[in-house]
Each structure stands twice: as C-alpha cells, then as structure tokens.
Amino acid sequence: MEIIPLGDSALIVRVREQFEDAPEEALEEVLRVFQLLQRAAIPGLIELAPAYTSVAVFFNPIAVSKGNGTANEAFDELAAGIRDAIIPTSRRHRRRAAARAPGLIEIPVCYDAEFGFDLDRVAEHTKLSEREIVELHSTGEYRVACIGFVPGFTFLAGLPKNLATPRRDVPRKEIPPGSVGIGGAQTGIYPLRSPGGWNLIGRTPLKLFDPTKDPPTLLHPGDRVRFRAITRKEFVAFGESRLNQ
Amino acid sequence: MNAVVTRAGFLTSVQDLGRTGFRQFGVSTSGALDSLALRVANLLVGNEEGSAGLEITLGGLQLRFEDERIVAWCGGEFDVQIGSRALPAGHVARLQDGDELKFARAQTGCRCWLAISGGIDVPVILGSRSTDLRGNFGGIEGRKLRDGDQLSLGEFRRSETAATGGISSWTAPHDWASPASPHPNLRFIRGVDWNRFNDVAIERFTHHKFTVSSDSDRMGVRLDGAELKREDETDLISEAVAPGTIQVPPSGKPILLLGDCQTIGGYPKIAHVITVDLGIAAQLRAGDGVRFFEVSLQDAHRLLMERERDLERFRIGVSLQRS
Numbered sequence: 001m002e003i004i005p006l007g008d009s010a011l012i013v014r015v016r017e018q019f020e021d022a023p024e025e026a027l028e029e030v031l032r033v034f035q036l037l038q039r040a041a042i043p044g045l046i047e048l049a050p051a052y053t054s055v056a057v058f059f060n061p062i063a064v065s066k067g068n069g070t071a072n073e074a075f076d077e078l079a080a081g082i083r084d085a086i087i088p089t090s091r092r093h094r095r096r097a098a099a100r101a102p103g104l105i106e107i108p109v110c111y112d113a114e115f116g117f118d119l120d121r122v123a124e125h126t127k128l129s130e131r132e133i134v135e136l137h138s139t140g141e142y143r144v145a146c147i148g149f150v151p152g153f154t155f156l157a158g159l160p161k162n163l164a165t166p167r168r169d170v171p172r173k174e175i176p177p178g179s180v181g182i183g184g185a186q187t188g189i190y191p192l193r194s195p196g197g198w199n200l201i202g203r204t205p206l207k208l209f210d211p212t213k214d215p216p217t218l219l220h221p222g223d224r225v226r227f228r229a230i231t232r233k234e235f236v237a238f239g240e241s242r243l244n245q
Numbered sequence: 246m247n248a249v250v251t252r253a254g255f256l257t258s259v260q261d262l263g264r265t266g267f268r269q270f271g272v273s274t275s276g277a278l279d280s281l282a283l284r285v286a287n288l289l290v291g292n293e294e295g296s297a298g299l300e301i302t303l304g305g306l307q308l309r310f311e312d313e314r315i316v317a318w319c320g321g322e323f324d325v326q327i328g329s330r331a332l333p334a335g336h337v338a339r340l341q342d343g344d345e346l347k348f349a350r351a352q353t354g355c356r357c358w359l360a361i362s363g364g365i366d367v368p369v370i371l372g373s374r375s376t377d378l379r380g381n382f383g384g385i386e387g388r389k390l391r392d393g394d395q396l397s398l399g400e401f402r403r404s405e406t407a408a409t410g411g412i413s414s415w416t417a418p419h420d421w422a423s424p425a426s427p428h429p430n431l432r433f434i435r436g437v438d439w440n441r442f443n444d445v446a447i448e449r450f451t452h453h454k455f456t457v458s459s460d461s462d463r464m465g466v467r468l469d470g471a472e473l474k475r476e477d478e479t480d481l482i483s484e485a486v487a488p489g490t491i492q493v494p495p496s497g498k499p500i501l502l503l504g505d506c507q508t509i510g511g512y513p514k515i516a517h518v519i520t521v522d523l524g525i526a527a528q529l530r531a532g533d534g535v536r537f538f539e540v541s542l543q544d545a546h547r548l549l550m551e552r553e554r555d556l557e558r559f560r561i562g563v564s565l566q567r568s
Contacts, residue, residue: 004437005434005437005517005542006437006485006486006487006490006514007434007487007489007517007518007519007520008434008489008517008519008520008542008545008546008549009487009489009520010485010487012437012484012485014484019482034269046265046266047265047267047268047269048268048269049268049269049485049508049509051482051484051485051509052482052483052484053482053484054482054484054485056268056484056485056487058265058268058487061520061546061550062549062550062553065546065550075542075543075546146483146509147269147271147508148271148483148485148507148508148509149271149507149508149509150271150379150380150507151267151270151271151272151273151377151379151380152270152271152380153271155483155509192379192381194379209270211272211371211377211380211382211383212370212382214371215267215270216267216270216272216371217271220269220270221269
C-alpha cells in the first residue's frame with residue numbers, strides 16, 4: 001500500500017497495483033479501506049473517492065495541522081492517521097467491515113435496438129449474435145467498482161470477457177439517461193444526459209441519480225448488480241409507474 | 246427581494262464555496278473557481294464567507310436591484326459601472342432600489358465574483374447552492390443565468406458600513422481583489438505520475454510557455470504547446486483527480502482541471518497546481534501564455550497557511566470598518 005499526494009489538498013491511498021488480475025480482491029480491499037476511513041474520525045478529512053485500486057482522501061491541510069501547528073508535517077501526520085485507521089489491528093475491525101456485505105440489486109434493461117444503438121457494433125466485434133450479447137450481459141453478476149465521470153455514472157466490474165468491445169472512435173455528443181454501455185472491458189450506466197464514447201446496448205428506466213436525495217445515487221460502490229432483460233412494453237410501463245408515484 | 250438579470254452575459258452562474266461530501270457518488274466540487282475571491286467579496290459586504298454569489302465569465306452581466314444592497318466583487322480586470330460611476334475590484338458599494346450594475350468585458354483575466362449582501366437565496370442541493378453545470382442541478386435550475394432571471398436575495402442585515410452613500414475608499418488587498426496577470430505563472434507540486442514522463446517532457450513542462458486553448462471551460466483549461474510524451478504508453482487504472490490536477494491525454498497536450506472537473510480520470514497526472522494558485526488558474530483565458538514552476542508540498546501547505554492567517558487579519562479589519 002502506498003500513500004501519494006494528489007496535490008496539496010488530497011492524496012491517494014493505493015491499495016493494489018493491478019485490478020484485472022484479481023478484481024474481486026481489489027474491490028474488497030478498496031471497500032475495506034473506504035469504510036474504515038469513513039468511520040475513522042481523522043482531523044481535516046473532508047471526503048473520500050474510491051476507485052478501482054485506490055481510495056482518494058480529500059482534506060483541509062489547515063485543519064490537519066491544527067493539531068501540531070506546523071505546515072511541514074501536515075501530509076505525514078495525515079498519512080500516519082490513515083495508516084493507523086486501515087491497518088487491521090483487531091478482529092473486530094474485520095468483522096465490522098465484513099458486516100456491510102451488499103445485497104444483489106436488479107437493474108431492468110430493455111435491449112431493443114431502439115435503445116441499444118451499438119448492438120450491431122458489439123456483435124461485429126465480438127462475433128456474437130445480438131441475442132447472445134443480451135443473454136451474456138444479463139446473466140452475469142457485476143459489482144460497482146466506482147462512481148464518477150459524471151454524477152452517478154456507474155462503472156461496473158465483471159463484464160464477461162468475450163463482450164469486451166473498444167470504445168467508439170468518435171464519442172457521442174449526447175447519450176440519453178439510463179443508457180447501458182460497454183467500454184473496453186467494462187460495462188456501465190449513464191445516469192444523465194451526457195457525452196460519451198461507450199457502445200450503447202440498452203437502456204434502464206430506473207433513475208440512477210437524483211440530486212434531491214441523500215445519498216443521490218441508487219447504486220453505491222461495492223454493490224452487486226444483475227441486469228434483467230425487459231421488453232419495450234415493460235420499459236414504457238415502468239416509466240409511467242414512476243411518473244405516477 | 247430580488248435582483249433582475251437584465252443581461253446574463255456570456256456565462257454567469259450562482260456559486261458558493263462548492264459541494265463536498267458527495268465525491269464518492271461522482272459529484273464534483275463546482276463552486277467559485279477562485280474561492281478566495283468569493284470569500285473576500287462576501288466579507289466586504291458583511292456576508293458569511295460561504296454565501297452564494299455570482300461567477301461572471303468574460304463579462305456582459307447587467308443586474309437591476311429592487312432594494313438597497315451592498316455589493317463588492319473580486320477577480321479579473323473588468324470595467325464595472327453603477328450607472329455612470331466606476332466600481333473597482335475590492336471596493337464596497339451601496340446600491341439603491343433601481344440602481345443598475347454592469348460588467349463590461351475584462352481587459353485581463355477571465356472571471357470575477359460578485360457578492361451581494363444577503364447572498365443569493367437558491368435552494369441548497371447536496372449541501373451547496375453552487376450550480377453543477379454538468380449535472381444540471383444547484384443554482385438557478387442547474388443552469389447558467391438567462392436574460393430576465395430573477396435572483397432571490399437573502400435577508401440583508403442592515404449595518405453601518407463605510408460605504409454609506411456610495412463607494413468605499415478602502416479596499417481589499419490588491420492581490421486578492423485583482424489576481425489576474427498578463428503573464429500568469431502557476432506553481433505546482435509533482436503529480437502522481439511524474440516519473441512516467443521522460444526528461445524531454447519534464448524539461449518542456451517546466452521551461453516552456455503553454456498557450457490556453459479556446460476549448461477551455463469550468464471543467465478544465467486545455468493547453469497548447471510542446472507535447473508531453475510518456476516513457477510508457479500503457480493504460481492506467483482510473484483513479485481520483487482533483488481541481489488543480491494537470492493530466493496529459495495521449496495527444497501530449499496537458500489539461501489543467503478546474504472546479505467542475507470529473508471526479509475520476511484515467512490519464513496520467515504530471516503535476517498539481519497548488520491551492521493558493523487556483524485563483525490565478527481561474528483567470529486563464531484563450532490565448533494567454535502560462536508557465537509552471539515547481540514547489541515542494543511543504544511550501545504549498547505553508548503558503549496556504551500564511552494566506553489563511555492573512556485572511557483572518559483581513560476579516561478582523563473588515564469588522565472594524567463596520568463597527
């Protein structure tokens with residue numbers, strides 16, 4: 001594990017060098033560190049940002065060094081506090097971290113060509129039929145590796161290897177909210193109207209990001225996710241029932 | 246009471262000191278790109294430092310007030326007028342019902358921050374009033390201001406300010422009120438991926454001048470100039486980026502990230518502009534030439550602490566002016 005400055009007001013706790021060789025272990029380790037840091041009352045800590053192999057810690061250098069008053073030691077002091085918080089000193093720590101085992105969340109997706117603009121591109125690249133792509137994508141189990149890029153954008157690990165498809169050379173200027181895409185070896189969901197270069201294979205009627213709610217996202221880092229194929233009729237019905245809520 | 250946006254200008258948005266605590270959900274900081282400028286302007290008008298104000302990009306804003314307010318602004322070198330009187334940066338003015346405040350185009354710099362006594366009263370979304378222009382929430386309906394918008398203002402705690410009957414003679418320190426420079430220099434500390442760049446790239450980064458591209462916005466400043474190539478071209482695993490991070494995409498043209506930047510990125514990070522210089526970074530506009538100078542992390546922290554101490558003195562000074 002290493003702790004590296006990300007500017008003067010943030011740092012990166014890198015828990016692994018690689019992700020793809022052992023994704024499940026890397027995610028578990030990131031989540032463990034993320035949850036321990038959330039609970040540790042480290043002075044000056046503002047917020048955390050977990051990713052594939054790391055947890056970034058955003059901090060206020062002034063609040064960190066209020067403890068001892070010198071600028072020279074702010075980083076070292078914080079790094080020491082972080083190491084203390086995440087080194088598993090007792091069994092209790094481990095049990096508490098493991099107690100948050102996430103449940104399985106089902107995301108309904110309509111894979112019709114009307115929403116899956118790039119199904120043909122993925123089919124061409126993977127040499128699979130569109131039916132096989134849908135079958136494969138909706139039977140796999142995924143985990144939320146991190147959320148970023150735009151508010152609520154969900155990066156999911158666990159895409160079946162034979163579905164991996166390179167990103168589009170020219171990104172789309174506007175992608176409809178709810179679009180499910182494949183970008184390289186990853187799959188993910190666009191929560192908002194945004195530009196993007198992933199291959200779109202379907203769309204979910206679920207609202208993944210709502211800034212009026214706290215927490216604002218449906219999915220959280222570490223969540224287990226499965227996609228369920230739905231018909232266009234179900235997609236429409238789902239949208240209507242949401243409007244009537 | 247309200248202020249009426251008679252002209253919204255190129256890009257004006259409601260911003261406070263930004264949104265924290267939701268980065269794990271992909272929510273960026275947003276907020277005034279020069280947080281010191283907004284804090285100083287707020288202190289000048291008697292607001293809390295973190296009250297919501299307006300960030301004005303390249304000028305063009307025109308506001309009409311419907312009641313008595315105290316205003317102050319800090320930032321680039323803009324020509325600002327109240328009717329026919331000039332309001333320079335860092336001064337305090339008392340406006341009457343019907344007065345118009347006008348921001349012309351900036352001579353130097355790109356942005357400025359206007360504080361109005363009482364603050365701008367928009368709903369707090371995820372802990373902040375800042376506009377998230379990519380997520381389309383916060384501020385006024387998550388968007389930039391439009392002609393004809395009504396800005397709801399908070400309650401104005403009437404106080405006997407030095408600006409009774411006009412524009413104050415005293416001002417905020419010049420470097421805070423007017424941080425823009427025709428020859429901007431930015432100090433940086435080494436980035437997470439500094440060692441992935443070869444000697445040529447490092448020499449170019451630290452000795453050449455870069456030109457601000459017109460393709461820049463609140464997410465980031467794109468820089469043209471000598472290309473920065475990496476030693477190895479392997480793909481990196483995405484991890485957090487922060488305002489101030491300078492990342493280098495495969496084109497070799499660096500991007501200096503600002504307050505609206507994404508939370509996670511996959512490009513190598515060559516350097517990070519230090520917090521006390523982010524206000525200078527916020528003034529970069531297309532065509533500007535910018536140079537980068539290395540400092541240590543300890544120096545970055547020391548500079549930030551010194552500035553906070555100076556701001557504390559200023560805060561006391563302002564409260565004495567008002568008493």
